[in-house]
Amino acid sequence: MTTTTVELTGVSHWYGNVVAVNDITLTVGAGVTGLLGPNGAGKTTVLHMMAGFLPPSQGEVRLGGHPSWRNPEIYRQLGLVTERESMPGFLTAWEFVLASAKLHRLADPRQAASRALDIVELGESQHRRISTYSKGMRQRARVAAALVHDPAVLLLDEPFNGMDPRQRLHMMDLLHQMSEEGRTILFSSHILEEVEQLSGTVQVIVAGRLAASGDYRHIRRLMTNRPHVFTIQSSDDRLLATVLMRQESVSGVELEPAGIQVRANDYGTFTRALAKVARDEHVRLIGLQPADESLERVFSYLVAT
Amino acid sequence: MNLTITRITARALLGRKRALLLLPMPALLIGLTLLANGTGVPAADWGPIVLGEMGITVILPLTALIVGSSVLGLEIEDGTITHILAKPLPRREIVLSKLFVAWGVTTLAAAAPLAVAGAIAGGPGLALGLLGGATLGALAYSAVFLAFSLLSRRPVAIGLIYIMLWENLLVRFASGAKVLSVQRYTTATADTISPSELLNATLPGVVAAALAVAVIAAGTMLATMRLRSFALTGETS
Numbered sequence: 001m002t003t004t005t006v007e008l009t010g011v012s013h014w015y016g017n018v019v020a021v022n023d024i025t026l027t028v029g030a031g032v033t034g035l036l037g038p039n040g041a042g043k044t045t046v047l048h049m050m051a052g053f054l055p056p057s058q059g060e061v062r063l064g065g066h067p068s069w070r071n072p073e074i075y076r077q078l079g080l081v082t083e084r085e086s087m088p089g090f091l092t093a094w095e096f097v098l099a100s101a102k103l104h105r106l107a108d109p110r111q112a113a114s115r116a117l118d119i120v121e122l123g124e125s126q127h128r129r130i131s132t133y134s135k136g137m138r139q140r141a142r143v144a145a146a147l148v149h150d151p152a153v154l155l156l157d158e159p160f161n162g163m164d165p166r167q168r169l170h171m172m173d174l175l176h177q178m179s180e181e182g183r184t185i186l187f188s189s190h191i192l193e194e195v196e197q198l199s200g201t202v203q204v205i206v207a208g209r210l211a212a213s214g215d216y217r218h219i220r221r222l223m224t225n226r227p228h229v230f231t232i233q234s235s236d237d238r239l240l241a242t243v244l245m246r247q248e249s250v251s252g253v254e255l256e257p258a259g260i261q262v263r264a265n266d267y268g269t270f271t272r273a274l275a276k277v278a279r280d281e282h283v284r285l286i287g288l289q290p291a292d293e294s295l296e297r298v299f300s301y302l303v304a305t
Numbered sequence: 306m307n308l309t310i311t312r313i314t315a316r317a318l319l320g321r322k323r324a325l326l327l328l329p330m331p332a333l334l335i336g337l338t339l340l341a342n343g344t345g346v347p348a349a350d351w352g353p354i355v356l357g358e359m360g361i362t363v364i365l366p367l368t369a370l371i372v373g374s375s376v377l378g379l380e381i382e383d384g385t386i387t388h389i390l391a392k393p394l395p396r397r398e399i400v401l402s403k404l405f406v407a408w409g410v411t412t413l414a415a416a417a418p419l420a421v422a423g424a425i426a427g428g429p430g431l432a433l434g435l436l437g438g439a440t441l442g443a444l445a446y447s448a449v450f451l452a453f454s455l456l457s458r459r460p461v462a463i464g465l466i467y468i469m470l471w472e473n474l475l476v477r478f479a480s481g482a483k484v485l486s487v488q489r490y491t492t493a494t495a496d497t498i499s500p501s502e503l504l505n506a507t508l509p510g511v512v513a514a515a516l517a518v519a520v521i522a523a524g525t526m527l528a529t530m531r532l533r534s535f536a537l538t539g540e541t542s
Contacts, residue, residue, distance in 0.1 A: 086384035103392040
């Protein structure tokens with residue numbers, strides 16, 4: 001599948017005097033990307049602009065090279081699942097997804113609807129009215145309708161809301177699979193574990209601004225103003241702690257039952273020095289783990305700055 | 306026009322409790338006509354009140370308001386409009402489909418009963434005139450109220466202001482206001498198709514029909530323009 005990108009160039013959006021999104025430039029390409037941010041940061045505004053449901057007050061939003069705003073043609077390659085859950089409850093999931101297929105003017109709408117419902121595992125309940133569905137089932141029906149035309153780009157606003165753990169795993173597998181097929185998938189979430197499990201690539205929005213963009217582990221390494229924390233297990237923790245304190249790249253060491261915790265000012269210098277120090281002191285390294293490279297920690301640093 | 310949108314809209318409209326609001330009005334109109342006709346009083350004495358003051362002035366616009374403001378307005382209110390808008394469809398096609406449903410339902414719920422009442426009061430000629438006039442009026446009202454539902458979050462309030470203040474008050478005191486009165490187009494068209502003493506036409510039929518067509522075109526174009534620039538508002542995160 002050819003990659004279709006979503007590009008924002010110098011995009012701002014304001015509601016009256018309130019600036020919701022402030023001068024954001026980003027590109028979302030093939031694969032799964034998480035759109036992260038605290039509540040009220042502007043995630044939904046960004047998604048709505050990408051999906052052509054809000055005009056940028058300033059800047060340009062393009063999907064597959066075409067402007068998103070006032071351009072219904074973009075929906076040929078875009079599938080959208082909004083956060084708002086409203087659906088026509090008087091329809092069955094089959095009718096709802098089939099209507100979507102027909103509105104996309106697909107060659108074989110019945111076959112496309114059937115395939116989409118199978119993907120989200122709603123086949124058995126497809127002839128029940130949507131009003132009788134649980135929250136998770138409604139969400140899956142909405143995803144089926146968004147997938148029915150096999151879009152190259154999928155935008156999902158809080159897609160895991162209301163899903164039980166099994167359904168979440170299934171949805172994650174589905175998104176992974178679609179990303180491997182070369183689709184561009186952007187999903188917003190405020191649940192960091194979901195983003196961590198699904199994607200290494202994030203776009204972090206804080207107070208309407210793009211705070212960081214890219215692989216969150218890489219983002220962490222670029223935060224030179226915060227010491228990197230490592231947990232190390234070795235054959236002689238006390239000796240290793242002593243010699244590590246002599247290193248300029250180390251700002252602190254703590255001895256703990258599970259090993260030693262080292263705070264390093266410089267990621268590159270420390271990781272290079274560690275091996276040399278251990279070899280010189282005849283200390284065998286058993287384990288070395290970055291202790292603050294989790295998305296949660298990276299996110300907390302970004303939100304705090 | 307799009308059959309899928311038409312079908313879903315009709316099901317949404319006729320499946321809601323709001324559709325029940327449409328039943329008492331035609332029943333009342335036909336019931337009152339039968340009652341008045343049964344008294345033996347000449348139709349000239351009660352016809353203008355029952356057919357004109359009640360049928361054309363109240364029942365037709367109120368029915369069109371309930372229906373016309375619902376076909377798109379309710380979807381905008383509950384957010385289901387995004388399911389239709391996120392499709393590669395010309396916005397004109399969506400508006401025309403919605404307008405068609407609003408027109409059809411209003412015709413069935415108001416124009417047809419008006420024709421039945423006309424048949425009872427004045428025979429098949431009057432019935433035909435009322436059917437023609439009210440069908441045109443139903444389309445014009447639907448286009449206006451559909452446009453209101455895209456112009457404001459309170460289309461029913463604006464529609465009521467139009468019916469009550471413009472059509473029933475202003476038109477009486479400022480005769481120029483009648484050029485923008487769908488009620489006057491309806492009466493004039495009905496009277497042109499089948500001239501009757503029971504109808505009180507104040508506009509020439511051709512002028513009324515031309516103005517009605519202009520209002521329908523303007524309402525449809527305005528609604529299409531607004532839908533093209535439809536922005537999702539509400540919760541943001």
